[in-house]
Amino acid sequence: MGFAQVLEIDEGLTEDQLDSVRTIRKSGQHLLQLINEILDLARIESGRLELSIEDVGLAELFAESGSLVTPLAAGRDVAVQFARKPSAIAVRGDRTRLNQVLVNLLSNAVKYNRRSGSVVVTALPGGDGMIRIAVADTGAGIPAEKLDQLFTPFNRLGAENTEIEGTGIGLVIAKRLIEGMGGRIGVESRAGAGSTFWFELPGAKLAAAQPPAAQSLEESPRRQWALPEGTVLYVEDNPANLKLVRQALVRHPQVTLLEAYNGSLGLDLAQVHLPDVILLDINMPGMNGLEVLARLKADPATQDIPVLALSAAAMEKDVQRGRGAGFEEYLTKPIDINSLLETLGRWLGKKESAS
Incomplete structure (x- = not known):
């Protein structure tokens, strides 16, 4: 699904190719919804929800x-x-x-x-x-x-x-x-x-409830992200996810992407390059993402670098545990390219405005 999103924003595609890519993405979303709903129903009926x-x-x-x-x-x-x-x-x-x-x-x-x-x-x-x-x-x-x-x-x-x-x-x-x-x-x-x-x-009863904001139902145009300049470190053991983020950022040469396939290498790269933002997977062999985060926060050189979780552990308890551990934001897989770029843009922008 992520690679389909990357292809979908490729301006070199013909209309037929774009239509095919959209079909792949929509079919993938449909299957994901089906799986999630079946799992939800199973949890409810077993009393585990x-x-x-x-x-x-x-x-x-x-x-x-x-x-x-x-x-x-x-x-x-x-x-x-x-x-x-x-x-x-x-x-x-x-x-x-x-x-x-x-x-x-x-x-x-x-x-x-x-x-x-x-x-x-x-x-x-x-x-x-x-x-x-x-x-x-x-x-x-x-x-x-x-x-x-x-x-x-x-x-x-x-x-x-x-x-x-x-x-x-x-x-x-x-x-x-x-x-x-x-x-x-x-x-x-x-x-x-x-x-x-x-x-x-x-x-x-709520003490300070406000009326709902008016909803705009006009379809938003396809976003063209212009990311601020900066360095992003992505720590991830899955090569497909590394490749996906690499392709998502290929149209943004002002952003330098550093890649680490395990937590130990991620710590080394963070200490040497001091990136502006770190994307961190959680479920990795050896040193998991929570351990990596704890070490980053314990090191005076890296403790102020914003660390964003990018994980397949998407249950509410996982998100709460991640936020409690110190992640600035918690993004879940399958990776939504627009959401990822928007989030990176915000955090790179904060670095830019601070300087």
């Missing part, structure tokens, strides 16, 4: 989930509108999993909508102190006789015969997650009249 329940502000939740579906909505010319009453301030739930549920419902509302349709998200007080969040679309709707099949794994109600991508697991996971957070989920739909998917969770 831990939920961290807290007060979650709807303003923040709406803003985050809205930004994630912006490209999909723009590509299908679907307008997404968030509406929230002052009384619907917050809910009790797991912030990460709640965002996952809402993104799933929003994505479905966009994908199964009509061209130039709309999606409206509302949050209103329900009964028994619950808050109901509803996602209403202007799509074709669902026949009454098929509604009871919606939350069945791998059942896409015939959509598998269309060009609309999906796995048939997302709604099942959403149901399990909402119920695990002490809520309930349902749908109201009529064929030809659109659908409204909703879920309810216990309400909460």
